[in-house]
Amino acid sequence: KVYWQVPQTPARDISVVKAQEMPVKKGLSSKEGQGQTLHEIANIELQAIDLGLRTLIEFPHADPCFRKQLVDIVLEETFHLKICLEGLEQLNYSWGDWPIHTSLWDSTSPQDDLLNRILIVHRYLEGSGLDASALLLRRLSGVSNSHLVSIVKKIANDEEKHVEFGSVWFHKLCQNGHKDSDKEFSFRLHQLKHRLPKKLGAINVSLRSKTGFTKSEINNLCQLRSDWLS
Template identity: 25%
Template structure:
């Protein structure tokens, strides 16, 4: 196999976490070595469907996912599981961005293949931590919100770049510092160390979303700020939540005016 799109589809379809991690690593290495390249002759992308994932965890509406305190090992395991589930979904989201959107610059495919590899490494670290806490991925309920947004934005790269990395994944920049503080208060430095790595690397992933969203807007002759706000209103409605981690979002390519408008929208 020499076509990157089909290799991405193979990663996307893998259901067992170990297989998805192995294929992701191998695909990234093959891309780096030049063995894989996007092919103009590749079959067109199939309509979006559920990605490969294990039978567990059970997927429930987000409001039905229990919230547990961090004062017990089980509560901390539930938090680690929730983040691991986000990272597992993020592997699929990155590979779908490679598979689904054709004719993008080579740097676009490099960014999202690299992102998939990072997310796989994050998932592996969190899975190890879950084991240390006496649990495994699949032991707690989870929700499907990230992939539902992928389905809603499968028709256009502009919407995907705006709403998955710059909204849903960027939310991690906002909430992870609070998680770190709470975990540190209960003495869980092991999990803190992992989340600090993830937070640092997620800034680059959101920055990739910003970069390619603006590329799409430039290509289409639209204003990035207005387009972003319009997409937020259309897709997020009243579900946009603050507060926002301004320093991290600025590092990830947001500008001050954009953040001011984002804050105002979250308050309305």
């Protein structure tokens, strides 16, 4: 019988710094700025792979359908990482040309129950990524690098499914446990906020609604953002 052990921090072969120590990004009109952006997205995708595998290891008795869908998500994240690295190569950059952080991984804990894990990874982290991708695509509208734009579009489209996966399973597990999902979301978000990365960008209400967030959940996210900005 094989026993998998989750590391405290995932191993990396390049420089790792705290998120607040990451270098300032150049503008997207520059080749360096485009490279930094792809490198940052690659780091996010790598952590998404790690987090998906972590959930599969730490919750072996989760619903088989949940686990199967999560495996599919991990495979998609793997493809996202691949196309980001290929995009870097096209710009004559390599993985490790900039430092990375592990703040997404650090927001999870071995003490998480499955609802917390889904909220953190798929509803907060990936949801925030969805907001950021929509903004990034608008900023890229004047950039001539069509390959970069196609990479971001592909990832953004797939992330919608990943966030919806989180919404569906959060609500389903709440229903199975006879819990009010809006109240659970509000309580858990408040309980977990001290270890979540502060996402100060605007909440994309349209995308959040499209991916299964209720009005109450969106209001809670907007309030959290407002609290952090004040």
